[in-house]
Amino acid sequence: MTASPIQTAAWVNVLARCGIATTLSLAFLSCTPTGLVERQIEGQLPRYIGPAARYDVDIEGLRVRTNEADRIVMVGERVRPEGSPIIDQLTLTLGGVQYDREAGRLTRVLAADATASVSAADLAEFVAQDPNIRSAAIALSPPNRLTLQVSPAVDSFPIPDGINLSVTGELMGSGSQVRVNVTEVRAAGFNVSRVAAQQLNQILNPLVDLSDLPVAMTVKSVSVNDDSIVLTVTGDPASFSQVIR
Numbered sequence: 001m002t003a004s005p006i007q008t009a010a011w012v013n014v015l016a017r018c019g020i021a022t023t024l025s026l027a028f029l030s031c032t033p034t035g036l037v038e039r040q041i042e043g044q045l046p047r048y049i050g051p052a053a054r055y056d057v058d059i060e061g062l063r064v065r066t067n068e069a070d071r072i073v074m075v076g077e078r079v080r081p082e083g084s085p086i087i088d089q090l091t092l093t094l095g096g097v098q099y100d101r102e103a104g105r106l107t108r109v110l111a112a113d114a115t116a117s118v119s120a121a122d123l124a125e126f127v128a129q130d131p132n133i134r135s136a137a138i139a140l141s142p143p144n145r146l147t148l149q150v151s152p153a154v155d156s157f158p159i160p161d162g163i164n165l166s167v168t169g170e171l172m173g174s175g176s177q178v179r180v181n182v183t184e185v186r187a188a189g190f191n192v193s194r195v196a197a198q199q200l201n202q203i204l205n206p207l208v209d210l211s212d213l214p215v216a217m218t219v220k221s222v223s224v225n226d227d228s229i230v231l232t233v234t235g236d237p238a239s240f241s242q243v244i245r
Contacts, residue, residue: 034062037069037099044105045074049090050213053078069097072106079116082212085126088228090116092215092235112235114217117228118178118208124148132203140224144171146180148204163187167200171229173219177206178231215239 038057045055054077061070072094079087096110120138127136127148135151148167165187169180182204185197208229210217216239221232 034059037062037101040101041072041074041099041106045076048214049074049076049079049092051080052076052090067099067101069099071095072097079213081210084209084212085118085207086122087208088117088119088122090114109237112215112237114231114233114235116210116231116233118231119228121227123207123229127204127207130203140226140229142224144222144224145169146171146224148180150200165192165196165200167204171207171222171224173222173231174206176209176211176217176219178208178219178222178229179205180207 038059041059042055042057045052045057049055056075058073058075059069059071060073063069074092074094076090076092077088079090081087092112092114094106094109094112096108097106098108099105100107120140124136124138127133127138127150132153133150134153137149139147139149141147146167146169148165148169150165150167152165165185167182168184168186169182171178171180173179180201182197182201185192185200187196208231210219210233216236217233218236219231220234223230
């Protein structure tokens with residue numbers, strides 16, 4: 001049955017009011033003290049996390065009178081540290097935070113922890129940027145194993161031209177870096193010389209380096225799933241204070 005013009009007009013009016021109500025609700029939520037602080041901090045995230053494609057902030061336990069919060073979670077997607085592969089997602093969790101709303105910045109951080117993930121595809125693309133390597137493909141296997149198929153540049157390694165290298169190693173944290181301990185290098189099914197293995201160790205390491213991020217970070221653990229390397233990281237609150245001041 002076709003609605004009458006009066007019925008149609010009534011529905012349009014209802015939908016319009018609902019739309020206005022929804023817009024006002026969203027605006028109200030974003031204008032709460034927590035929402036305002038989140039937006040202010042979000043605008044500062046390039047200083048805390050570095051350049052990224054997208055940022056987000058979530059605040060828990062905000063106390064407006066003292067400008068303190070129990071926890072602030074900052075998320076950066078597609079973070080681009082200098083001299084390191086793209087970090088697909090970096091989640092930085094801060095505890096014991098105090099915030100200056102007038103200045104629009106954090107003034108105290110008592111604890112900082114993070115998790116970061118780097119995809120196998122992004123890591124392979126980063127490795128292939130080395131002038132000694134023409135192309136690379138990476139396979140990961142739990143708990144922390146990496147297999148790298150490398151097509152070397154001509155005259156880069158003591159092997160015949162056109163022969164690809166298969167590199168196997170274990171991932172580990174070392175300060176702000178993720179390194180691979182190369183355990184085996186094979187070419188056309190044969191083990192290659194120790195010289196080639198040492199050369200690959202120098203070329204590949206560090207695989208990931210967080211030292212260019214604004215906050216000093218230490219890699220505590222490294223694990224892998226089918227398509228990503230996952231890092232558990234601790235941030236130095238003192239260095240964070242240096243950044244925010």
